[in-house]
Amino acid sequence: MLELGILLIKVIFVLNLALGLASFCTWLERKGSALIQDRVGANRAGAFVESDRWYLKPALPFVRALGWLGVINTLLCDSLKGLWKEDFVPEGASKFLHALAPVIAVLPIMLAFAVLPLAPDFTVAGHTVHPQVAPIDAGILFVLAMGSVAVYGVAIAGWTGNNKFSLLGALRAAAQMISYELPMGLVFVALIVVYGTLDVYTMVEEQQKLLWGFIPAWGIVMQPVGFVVLLLAGMAETKRGPFDLPEAESELVAGYFTEYSGMKFLLFWLGEFAEIALFAVLLALLFFGGWDIPFVELPKGVWWASLIGHAVLMAKVVFFCVLQIVIRWTLPRFRYDQLMNLGWKLLLPISLVNLAITAILKVVL
Amino acid sequence: MAGEDLRLSLVVLAPLIGSILSYLLGRRVPKLAGIVASGAVLVSFVATVLLWREVSPTTAFTSSLSSWLTVSFQGAPFSLPIDLYFDSLSAVMCLIVTGVGFLIHVYSAGYMAHDKGIARFFAYLNLFIAAMLILVLGKSLPVIFIGWEGVGLCSYLLIGFWYTNTEYAKAGRKAFVMNRIGDVGFIVAMALLFTYCGTLDVVELSKESVLARVPAGLAFLVGISLFVAATGKSAQIPLFTWLPDAMAGPTPVSALIHAATMVTAGIYLMGRMHGVVELDPAVPAVILWVALATAAVAATTALAQNDIKKVLAYSTVSQLGFMFLAVGVGQYSVALCHVVTHAFFKACLFLSAGSVIHECHHEQDMRRMGGLAKKMPITAACYGVSTLAIAGICPFAGYYSKHAIFGAISTTTNPFLHPYIGLVGGLATAIAVCTAFYMARSFIMTFLGSYRGEGHPHEAPVVMTAPVAILGVLAVVGGFLFVHPITDFVTGPLPPTSVGHESGGLFGIFIGSLPGIFGIALAAYLFILAPREKDVLRAIFSPLERLFERKYYADELLDIAVVRPVDKLSGVAYRAIDQRIVEGSGGAVGSVVQAVGELTCRMTTGQVTTYVLLMFFAAAALFSVFSQVR
Amino acid sequence: MTFMGFVFSAIALAAALGVVFNRNPLYSAFSLIVQLLAMAGLYSVLGAHFLAVTQVVVYAGAIMVLVLFVLMLLNLKSESGRKLGIVKPLVALGVGFSVVATVFPAVVAQFKDISLMTLQENLWKSEGGVKAIGQEIYGRYIVQFELSSLVLLIGIVGAIMLSKRKRIVIGPREGGLGGKQ
Amino acid sequence: MSSIVTYIGLSLVLFAIGAVGVCIRRNAIVVFMCIEMMLNAVNLAFVAFSKLQGNLDGQVAVFFVMVIAAAESAIGLAVIISVFRSLVSVETSDAAQLKW
Structure with missing residues (x-):
């Protein structure tokens, strides 16, 4: 029963973390894009809130601050607006599938968080807690599997849109996602070769070692090429940044979710940001040592050490979220052929060669 | 595999591989054909020399490559080992075949340099060397026979090398057919020897105790059969007229096959089987x-x-x-x-x-x-x-x-x-x-x-x-x-x-x-x-x-004595057996098949689903039958 | 069979029926995706986590995306209005029944004494499963593995050759269907 | 019913459903999907047997079946597309020219 309770707590924690990160990314996107474009961005809603209730008074400055920062606008107002908008279903589309598509777009991303460890193990009251919801033996491959399932959300969405733009967007998205899954998978395989395990927790543990006593054995050191490939492939997988062909406004209106409105549309958005967060966590865990602080040894199994580890991880995650958003707002969109060429003719061969070299080095060294 | 085995296999394999390679490479780069083929024979020659230095008049190597047709024959196990046998006789023959063969290969590279079929030529030539080596290295008569037929085939192919010329092609055919007559002798001899001696191994067949099993009355037949085989290959009366015609082939071929090596196969056979020859x-x-x-x-x-x-x-x-x-x-x-x-x-x-x-x-x-x-x-x-x-x-x-x-x-x-x-x-x-x-x-x-x-x-x-x-x-x-x-x-x-x-x-x-x-x-x-x-x-x-010029009218005599009667006989056989019985029954079978086909073709509707249905039913039926059987 | 096993079995069966009896091929495809995911769940229940993930990656992630692609590209409507008739479904049901009727008793006779769950419960704990499968594939089955990679390569080449537009198109036979190119 | 028979039964029924689908559906892509389903049904039996035997041979077999299924899907869909190009139809009843 206790086990189940711990599991439940873990699930709630991870879900909240994923959603929180997604929300954070939403806000970051709004404000970040404004900054990059030399605008002010959302800063009204809640900024002038007043209240006479004595128990609310102390909170008002915080609320106003959040309002000034645009948090209330992006998180609260937009959600409420989404909920109250008309849910429009195009003529001739299956209602069920139309509703199913955004769910499929979000759910696999949430599930993928299940195999990612978020802090080192710690012991509380005699119980060792492993902060990873599902330590299954296929480990990192599960992330890949969930990534491929997420394609269906997009495909179904495009099809139920029942118009050409949606369908084209869906086809583009599906092609793009399965194309970039290959280099991604190959980078994972290279990492598996390096660390000799599929389990992400073990991978992170491995990264805490030092190479020749002074270089931290982070993934970025062991697999520099893999990092670049995964970063690019990950951004293509999220269908964002310079890779937002499937939802290219100027060509396809809004691509596969043209016909979505209200909360369903927000779900797609949520899924997108959750995916950004997912890749940020992945990059931090696989390439930047997870909760590792170089040259600092934290005690094992102590709760506060885990907390610090978690904080460190989150700092890295935030860094990668920012990085992805900055890239998205900095670079112009690719052409479709450029996108495919990049995937098949550049990233795939590079990741193959990288894998071969990794395997050879693994055997030789 | 022992070193001797390896080298012995190499002796045969080198020209065999050379044959394929020289053809494949020679088609693209004609110059390579001669080099590859000559190289292959040189390898074979060197291997032979190395082996030859290790045999003495009384020692020999045997290399078992594989065994073919392992059956139980009248209660006794019988198998046909594909063995190579290298003794001093084989050594001398091998040295001649590979040594002279190598020189002629080199010569051919010059002689055939401008021929369009040079790749084919060297492929045949190398194949010939391989077959000849199988002939002289075979440990049992069937293996020798493989080589025997192989050299015959290559001889045919090379005589008719310029096959666009009808005369040349005919000369090749003549050589082939005459050799077949000799081969009948070989097969008869093998059959008789196997029936009475129970073995076809040349080492066994040189033992007097084994040869003594041949009944006295048949000894002459066995020996003569072998000699008939030798007359075919070595162009003796009455089967000699093919050899002058064989000059239709390119001259290096005449030198290699029709002077230095193949035609001496008959002598080799006589020597190898001298015990049998001298029975009577x-x-x-x-x-x-x-x-x-x-x-x-x-x-x-x-x-x-x-x-x-x-x-x-x-x-x-x-x-x-x-x-x-x-x-x-x-x-x-x-x-x-x-x-x-x-x-x-x-x-x-x-x-x-x-x-x-x-x-x-x-x-x-x-x-x-x-x-x-x-x-x-x-x-x-x-x-x-x-x-x-x-x-x-x-x-x-x-x-x-x-x-x-x-x-x-x-x-x-x-x-x-x-x-x-x-x-x-x-x-x-x-x-x-x-x-x-x-x-x-x-x-x-x-x-x-x-x-x-x-x-x-x-x-x-x-x-x-x-x-x-x-x-x-x-x-x-x-x-x-x-x-x-x-x-x-x-x-x-x-x-x-x-x-x-x-x-x-x-x-x-x-x-x-x-x-x-x-x-x-x-x-x-x-x-x-x-x-x-x-x-x-x-x-x-x-x-x-005039008599000399027409080679004593040997061709004409053969024509009268053999070709025309055979022609007549085959004409009769064609009319009586082929036309009536074989073709008649074939027609009958054909019409039955046609009738059945007419009926069953209705089943092929072209609809995949029909086929699938039938397949599943058949699978289910088969499964139920076999699961019951067990 | 555990509770989850029953759940996944039920989903798989329902989805399988959906594949066959949906008129719209696209719904069939979605049903099949569900069926395949349910199968992955069943593998998981049986302890084959690696296979479950592979199932999702290969079937759901690659094969079915391809099928959806083709369906969307060809943009097919529901099967044409031609009636199935009565004979074909009956015969087909006969097929289904005969397959089950012939094989099932034989299997039952073979296995009725053996209880599945009593066997080797903790055979593949943690990542031992993946490691063990890897050792099998790269050990005893290395030749087959290499051959299967060759099959895949040939498949890719064949698919490209087949779907490349040829210069000379051999049209339908005279009087055949679909005369317009 | 916690025995292998349950799994084998499920596998068989799925196989039979697939077989029925192959027989009655005319759309070649659906037929193709039904074949995939039959392959999966067999895979399930393999995994169950693997569990029963306590070794991994069954799972390895499933792995190979998946490989073949992937190759098959590539080829099969390419065939279907090229059939569609010449017949403007993917119904198996239309591709019925190969007959007597």
Whole structure:
């Protein structure tokens, strides 16, 4: 029963973390894009809130601050607006599938968080807690599997849109996602070769070692090429940044979710940001040592050490979220052929060669 | 696999692989074909040399490659091992095949350089070497037979190499068919030996205890069957007419297959199976008389030929007759010696002739040659040396082996032959004179006098002259160096001989060379000193000349005796059996099948679903049946 | 069979029926995706986590995306109005029944004494499963593995050759269906 | 019913459903999907047997089946597309020219 309770707590924690990160990314996107474009961005809603209730008074400055920062606008107002908008279903589309598509777009991303460890193990009251919801033996491959399932959300969405733009967007998205899954998978395989395990927790543990006593054995050191490939492939997988062909406004209106409105549309958005967060966590865990602080040894199994580890991880995650958003707002969109060429003719061969070299080095060294 | 096994396999495999490679590479880059093929044979030669250094007259290697047809035969287990066997006899044959073969490959690279089919040519040539090596290395008769058929096939392919010329293609077919007649003998012999001796292993078959199982009445049949096989391959009467026609093939082929190696397979077979041959003393007697007749017929026919290759072809037949002469009197090692020296000087002769033909733009008629000695000095020297060798003049190779054959004739103890030794010796001497005469004639007509053709011949390229020169040197020293070592070396597999070891002093040498000297002198007199006398002689012998020219009407005789009856018979069989029974029943079967097909074709609706349904039902039915059975 | 096993079985069966009896091929495809995911769940229940993930990656992630692609590209409507008739479904049901009827009793006879769950419960704990499968594939089955990679390569080449537009199009036979190119 | 028979039964029923689908559906792509389903049904049996035997041979077999299924899907869909190009239809009843 206790086990189940711990599991439940873990699930709630991870879900909240994923959603929180997604929300954070939403806000970051709004404000970040404004900054990059030399605008002010959302800063009204809640900024002038007043209240006479004595128990609310102390909170008002915080609320106003959040309002000034645009948090209330992006998180609260937009959600409420989404909920109250008309849910429009195009003529001739299956209602069920139309509703199913955004769910499929979000759910696999949430599930993928299940195999990612978020802090080192710690012991509380005699119980060792492993902060990873599902330590299954296929480990990192599960992330890949969930990534491929997420394609269906997009495909179904495009099809139920029942118009050409949606369908084209869906086809583009599906092609793009399965194309970039290959280099991604190959980078994972290279990492598996390096660390000799599929389990992400073990991978992170491995990264805490030092190479020749002074270089931290982070993934970025062991697999520099893999990092670049995964970063690019990950951004293509999220269908964002310079890779937002499937939802290219100027060509396809809004691509596969043209016909979505209200909360369903927000779900797609949520899924997108959750995916950004997912890749940020992945990059931090696989390439930047997870909760590792170089040259600092934290005690094992102590709760506060885990907390610090978690904080460190989150700092890295935030860094990668920012990085992805900055890239998205900095670079112009690719052409479709450029996108495919990049995937098949550049990233795939590079990741193959990288894998071969990794395997050879693994055997030789 | 032991080192010996590996090398032994390599001996056969190298040319086999070379055959494929030279074809595949040669089609793209024609120049590579010759290099690859020659290289393959060189590898084979080197491997043979390495192996040869390790065998002695009494030791041998066996290499088991695989076993075929393992069955239980009348309660006793029977299998057909594919084994290679390397003893001193095989060693000598292998060295000749690969050594001379290599030189001829090199020569061919020059000779065939401008031919479009060069890749095909070298593929065949290498295949031939491989088959010939299987023949001489086979440990059991079936394996030998594989090689036997292989060389026959390659011979056919190479005679008809320029198959667009109908005559050439026909010549190839003729050789093939005549060889088949010989093969019947081989198969009969194998069947009989297996029936009575229970084995086809050559080592087993050389044991007297095994051979004793052959019933006395059948011993003659077995021996004669083997000899029939040998006559086919080695062009003896009555199956000799294919060899002159085989000159249709490219000249290197004539040198390699139809002079140096394949045609000596019959001698090899006789030597290998000498125990069987000698079971009945009548068999060697038959061999001797046939050989003598062949030698005489071929030698006289050669007198009247004007085609340089035909002269050499008949001379080959005649020399093969000499070899069988030695076989007939039981001196196998002497025959083998003549095989070796003959390979040297006849290959040299053919290759020289090839150079001449090559330079005269494929002119083969000696009447349109002449005076080439000045233009092609090296070739002329080699041809001349080899002529002296074949004539049996003392220091040259032919003298030693021929002399040994003459010596061998007198040693026979065969009851059927002993009374006629004088006659045999006399005839053989006459043939030797003939040989010297016609070879000298061909030399004089080709190389002396003045040029009578139209082209502008000059010396052949070095890739062609070098092999010829090497063979020329061997034709000079080969006999002196090799004859005695060989007779000593092969005493294990072949019965020992005392012949050829006595020198006889200077006078003996002179007497031994006398027939050759006489023949050459006669030719020189008639063709250089007194050309007019020739016409007188010609007038006297004109009917004979015609007889010689038509090779004693052998083809016509064969036509009447064999071809026409067979034709008639097959005509009858065709009408009675083929047309009525076979085709009739075929038609009946056909119409039944057609009727059934008409019915069942309704099932093929073209609808996949129908097929799938049927398939599932069938699968379910099968499963239920088999799950019940178990 | 555990509770989850029953759940996944039920989903798989329902989805399988959906594949066959949906008129719209696209719905069939979605049903099949569900069926395949349910199968992955069943593998998981049986302890084959690696296979479950592979199932999702290969079937759901690659094969079915391809099928959806083709369906969307060809943009097919529901199967044409031609009636199935009565014979074909009956025969087909006969097929289904005969397959089950012939095989099932034989299997039952074979296995009725053996209880599945009593066997080797903790055979593939943690990542031992993946490691063990890897050792099998790269050990005893290495030749087959290499051959299967060759099959895949040939498949790719074949698919490209097949779907490349040829210069000479061999049209339908005279009088055949679909005359317009 | 916690025995292998349950799994084998499920596998068989799925196989039979697939077989029925292959027989009655005319759309080649659906037929193709039904074949995939049959392959999966067999895979399930393999995995169950693997569990029963306590070794991994069954799972390895499933792995290979998946490989073949992937190759098959590539080829099969390419065939279907090229059939569509010449017949403008993917119904198996239209591709019925190969008959007597």
